[in-house]
Amino acid sequence: xxxxxxxxxxxxxxxxxxxxxxxxxxxxxxxxxxxxxxxxxxxxxxxxxxxxxxxxxxxxxxxxxxxxxxxxxxxxxxxxxxxxxxxxxxxxxxxxxxxxxxxxxxxxxxxxxxx
Amino acid sequence: xxxxxxxxxxxxxxxxxxxxxxxxxxxxxxxxxxxxxxxxxxxxxxxxxxxxxxxxxxxxxxxxxxxxxxxxxxxxxxxxxxxxxxxxxxxxxxxxxxxxxxxxxxxxxxxx
Numbered sequence: 620x621x622x623x624x625x626x627x628x629x630x631x632x633x634x635x636x637x638x639x640x641x642x643x644x645x646x647x648x649x650x651x652x653x654x655x656x657x658x659x660x661x662x663x664x665x666x667x668x669x670x671x672x673x674x675x676x677x678x679x680x681x682x683x684x685x686x687x688x689x690x691x692x693x694x695x696x697x698x699x700x701x702x703x704x705x706x707x708x709x710x711x712x713x714x715x716x717x718x719x720x721x722x723x724x725x726x727x728x729x730x731x732x733x734x
Numbered sequence: 735x736x737x738x739x740x741x742x743x744x745x746x747x748x749x750x751x752x753x754x755x756x757x758x759x760x761x762x763x764x765x766x767x768x769x770x771x772x773x774x775x776x777x778x779x780x781x782x783x784x785x786x787x788x789x790x791x792x793x794x795x796x797x798x799x800x801x802x803x804x805x806x807x808x809x810x811x812x813x814x815x816x817x818x819x820x821x822x823x824x825x826x827x828x829x830x831x832x833x834x835x836x837x838x839x840x841x842x843x844x845x846x
Contacts, residue, residue: 623776652832664777664824664837710776718784720765720831721792724776 621646623713625725632701633733639686640696640728642711652714653687653694654722659707667709670694698730706732735760738838740825746844747815755810755841757825765828766808767792767835768800770821777824783808815845 622645632638644653655667670678670687677685682702686695698705711725741756759766767782769792779792783802797819799811808827812819822842826835 654834656837662822662840662842664826664840666834666836669834712777714832714835718831719790719792720767720782720784720828720835721779722767722769722777722826722835724778726774726776 621648621651621713621715621723623711623723623725625711625728627728628726629729629731631731631733632698632705634701634703636701637697637699638701638730640698640709640711640730642694642696642725644692644694644711644713644723646692646713646715648715650715653685654712654714655683655685655694655696656710656712656724657705657707658710658727659704664710668696701732703732703734706730737761738825738827738836740823740838740841742841743839744842744844746846747812748846749815749817751815753812753815755812755823755825755843757808757810757838758806759808759825759827759836760806761827761829761836762805763827763829763836764805765830765833765835766802767826768798768808768810769824769826770794771824771840772821780810780823812843815843817845819843820845 768780769777781800825838
């Protein structure tokens with residue numbers, strides 16, 4: 620069964636600095652998708668970024684980028700120029716290429732941004 | 735578009751009571767899912783639907799029923815609430831397979 624591991628329960632970063640959140644996953648599939656979701660105190664789950672496993676190029680969305688290492692099964696999120704509004708719980712998620720459309724989530728990393 | 739909406743936002747139940755959590759989306763998405771979020775465990779899939787009239791079980795389906803009579807709505811029914819069902823419930827939808835899932839705001843359920 621596929622699993623997703625986030626080994627950093629909490630992280631802290633100074634405003635305007637850069638922080639990297641780690642995620643590893645385990646799968647025997649070759650076709651899959653990876654996501655980072657942000658959950659602020661409002662509890663809303665907000666998509667941050669998406670990566671297709673068949674794409675070698677790392678996805679980027681403004682200040683957010685990923686380092687996707689398929690062979691190592693690693694999918695880290697880099698947040699540049701951190702802002703106070705980035706403070707949230709961040710979840711890494713795996714979606715397999717099959718018919719269930721099931722997302723498998725890690726346990727999350729709570730990011731604090733210090734002014 | 736309102737996106738994915740859920741009602742109620744918060745509910746308190748007594749053990750043994752039943753209730754329905756509502757979920758609706760106005761994006762004409764085929765796929766809809768229910769997840770529960772418990773502390774330290776991330777989100778886990780309860781049930782999902784690949785289209786109107788088609789539903790299937792996820793990772794933690796026991797104690798829950800679903801139906802999908804329309805594309806827009808995907809209610810989750812708790813048949814006889816138990817304290818172990820205290821959780822935050824999220825509904826999600828996506829346009830198709832392997833498409834990004836968009837989440838509703840969640841329903842916080844407390845079972846006493």
